Amino acid sequence: MQEATHTKEHDAHSDEHHDHGPQSFWRTWVFSTDHKVIGLQYAVTAMLSLMGGFLMMILMRWQLAYPGDPIPLVGNILENVTGGAEGGMMIDGVMQPQFYNALGAMHGTIMVFLGVVPLGFAAFGNYVMPLQVGAPDMAFPRLNMASFWSFLPGALIMFLSFLVPGGAAKSGWTSYSPLAAVADPPQSPTQEWFISPSLGPIDLSFLGLPADGALFMASIFNGQSLWLVAMIFLISSSLLGSVNVIVTIVQLRAKGMGWMRMPYFTWAIFVTSFLLLLAFPPLEAAGIMQLMDRVAHTSFFMPAGLYVGGEVLNSYSGGGSPLLWQHLFWFLGHPEVYVILLPAFGIVAEVIACNTRKPLWGYKSLVYGTIALGLLSFVVWAHHMYMTGMGAKVSAFFQTTTTIISIPSVIILTALLISLWGGAIRFNTPMLFATAFLPMFGIGGLTGIPLAFSSIGSYLHDSYYVIGHFHYVVAPGVMFGLFAGVYHWYPKVTGRKMNELLGKLHFWPTLICMNLIFAPMFIQGMAGMHRRWYDGGETYELSAPVLHWNVVMTIAAFVMLVAQLPFIWNFFTAWRYGQKVGTNPWQATTLDWQTPFPAPHGNFDKPVTVYRGPYEYSVPGADKDYTPQNEPEVQPAPAKVSSKDK
């Protein structure tokens, strides 16, 4: 539709575009190639995962505050699901250490890889970005579908791994080897093999596997191996996704959409894609190697002479290095945190620009800051590894880069903050979340600074201070950004607004609870409490003075769970009963709000041309306080308005 030359070729590959005309339910909603539908698919999966990750944390928080007490209501159910007392996960309704570790590892993994990234990057990226650049769809619609359909199995494998014998992965979301390599050793090479103790043994002999075949199966069907398999699916999915996003942004920008006219959200997604594209493959390599360690008994991450559980592990050759895993993991891990962050930055910027009714302050510094953040994020990874016996020179390098990377963050945050000045701020729900993002992210980011210095970082390493640091960034920070996005683009998807009152009922308690949960973590961390402690620190005397905070945090977490009910209620009811609004309810300037409603497959009904930058709000002399990007230039100053593109 961009150029006439295409039409003559059109029939040539009509075989590829059988997505015209009336379509079956399957093609519209399940195996759709429409970026908007895929975005929604991601959004739904991601939000369910977020809820799952949150519920896991609720269980853990109960255990942290009341160690050894049976979990009310669900304790017995969980016990049955996880295989009763023999399952060893729950006994008499009391969570066992193994289960705590499994929940912890899965909370981290699910929140990061199945929750926040799919919602921020995949869902919003898919839904909004092509609209913002004025593209009819993603550059490779079928690849886009493939990306989702490799994400979903990964997600399912991850969740279902709770059901295999021994439960889900329990070596932390970081999956450090050798712990992860020796965790869940395959039991015995029998033909009988369990899906879940509660479902009873499943006889595999019908597969006719020889004994080592069964052993092989058992070495795959356990928590840690499934974690790795799921990760390989997820990584493949995000690789496909990021290629698609970059090509879409580079190739399918509408006429006139120069680089510096792209909305900041698109920029954020663009940089994020590069991080995914280049940082994830090393983790994929590492995942393959760890899987080899578990399945083929190689020793990539295993030194010689390990003595585990009373015997020398001489089935492993040794010769590997535990640090190699850490390097490969954090080479992804650090860029990954910016993958988490950048889409949220983008959303917040959009919402702020729209609701202050003025252009973003320092758009260019935002863009350059983001690019700098992206580049630098590849050279800071070892700040997670100061405690591994790092020499002075290497650590000096990583301390310096880590300190430098905080500068672009400061610049971006400052620009967003200053953007508020002079605005006519509308405090609707998305804006509330977006403004709250700023100081919350600020706290999280600032507490990253002491961690960046190895000498004091060594005091804080692995303590609750670290947990506090990154939760301030990801929970009241990024999660708020994502909530803002949901409220902001909801009318785009449904044509209806979410209820404002319920939105505020969601916002205020969530804000308060978030702080009640995560602020005490700094105190606990400074007092020497460490993370991943199943009993919440009761073993140690040094935690005694700050142990009472556990109860406060847990209660706050429970209250916060309740505070999500207005959101969920709002989310589902507004679909049918929300206030009906037009195509551009927020009176925004970016292209995503300039399509017809509902946006058809192909998005725009006529070719789009972009005439100006993304945030032309309150232009002096204009007749209305926003000038959409695709509104043709009106020659003299205030002229008649008729060009509003619907």
Add this chain to the structure above:
Amino acid sequence: MQIPYEVEERPDTGVYNAKLGIWLFLASEIMLFGGLFSAYIFLRLGAPEGSWPDHILWDLPGLINTAILILSSVTVVLSYIYVKLGDFNKFRICMIITLVSAVAFMGIKSFEYNGKFKHFGAFMKDTSKPQGYGEQITGHVIGDLSDYDDKDYILVAADSRQPIDWLSARELKKQSPAHQQQAAELAALGEDAHDAHPGPVFNHPGIIATGDKYKPKSWEHKIKVALGKEKHKEHDVFKVMKDQIFRQSMFTPGYNAYFAIYFTMTGLHALHVIGGALVLGYFCFFDHKRFFTNRKHFANRIEVGGLFWHFVDLVWIFLFPILYLL
């Protein structure tokens, strides 16, 4: 709905979508193999001195495979050129040569893998070594490993190579008179020492010479003998006492760090070869109608597939020296 620039280049970027896509994809592939290459470096530098088995692979098959892949890279370029020139038959011939090369590559690869899986090695117990690992004996098991299930020893026809030890070969020679003598003989024989010397000498009490000889049945051995690369038609047979073995295994990925990285890297590379061949085969045999209906698009596809194929080739160009030669 039509996605712009699926076939034509976008004027300001100068590429069509798939071309940019494949370049990005290759960038991520570079990072993937880069992760593995850095693992190789990490493992190799971290290996205790002398324990990295260099030159353990027979380089001829690797060399042939290198030649095959380079040839196929050339033919894939030619096939692209013939699409551009509009010569369908020549295109097809070139593409078929490429595909045959891929099959040949995989054939040789599986021959090599198979040889490894039939090779046996054992590390003997040694309390004086920091990790408990002592001398290593490698070779072919006489008969089948399961034949020894009820015996307390295994009969192994040892390779006529120097025993590889956790300590460096140099250090090893210092240790026993037998080794010193062996070292002296080796020195006298010069370059091809380990092929020419009378056979391995073991120092460990758990490895007992039987005086028997055994003629390995593997093709690898036969070819090597025929080419004069292997001077020993027969190998000495040793009795290896099971209770003295620290760990034993075939030359599988788990055998040592070297085979771990060897199998992982070449295996992943082989998957890429298979994937690339499937895609090119699809273009050649199932998508060829497009050659006549939309030649530009077809050429694009061959170009993109060819780029991927070059990448696969390039990876091998790196793999071959680091795994076979260094």
Add this chain to the structure above:
Amino acid sequence: MLNDLLQMTENASEHGTQIDFFLEASHWFMLVLFVGWSAFFFYTLYRCWERKHPKADYDGVKSHASSHIELYVIIVEAVLLLGFAFPIWAKQVNEIPPEGDNLLKVHAIAYQFGWLFHYPGEDGVLGRKNPIFMKGGSPQSEVGLDMSDPFAQDDIVSMQVMRAPVNTPIIVDVTSRDVIHNYAVAHMRVSQDAIPGMRVPIWFTPIRTGEFEIICAQLCGAGHYSMKGILNIQTQDEYDKWVASQAPKKPADPAPSAEPAVEPDEPEVTPENEEAAAVAISSVTNQ
């Protein structure tokens, strides 16, 4: 001050003073930034609220104050980095006191889930260790001490409790025999991963006597939360007495008799220690 507000543990080591000061300084820096930004933030929210300021201003802030502030941030960070971070860390990792001086050198071996401390004994030389001798049972075989080594005869292996004299530099060689753990003593301001196959030295000089908790600060399995060791800092006299009490009965007895199976002549075992040790040992058997 901020450290106390945040309930930081009391420092008990020589280099800890510097670290505390550094931590204090960075928290002040963070606080100043945060308060400054927040003041602007809330003032703006109030000033530019739609109801107060219905007509947005296209240009917004015109001054370049923010660039100056950013510059100051950079300068302060550079000072923190060059003035504190580099020197302190360099001192920690490079200036390990030379052996032979009046110092104590101990091997700390972590395992699922507890700590083993290997002391050189009277001869001052640590005996050879090899995993092949690891069997469990006696502390000596827990660390895989090679009893055929003459230097190993007088070595002391202590489980869960590490004793050290006050005011003496202590070098702890941290390693692990199974998975990664972390030897962290909050009061001593030290933390070091215990990585199998690696042995990394850390050092500190305790300035107070007392019992401090050794934290395992790296997830290591089900018993991670309870993998607590005790660092018992004693006066030199007390410590010497303990070393003497541990000396083997017959100095030249080469037999690797599994004699001190459960540390029989452990002088003062406080109830908590005992419990910690018991927990740790039982978790090993659970594993």
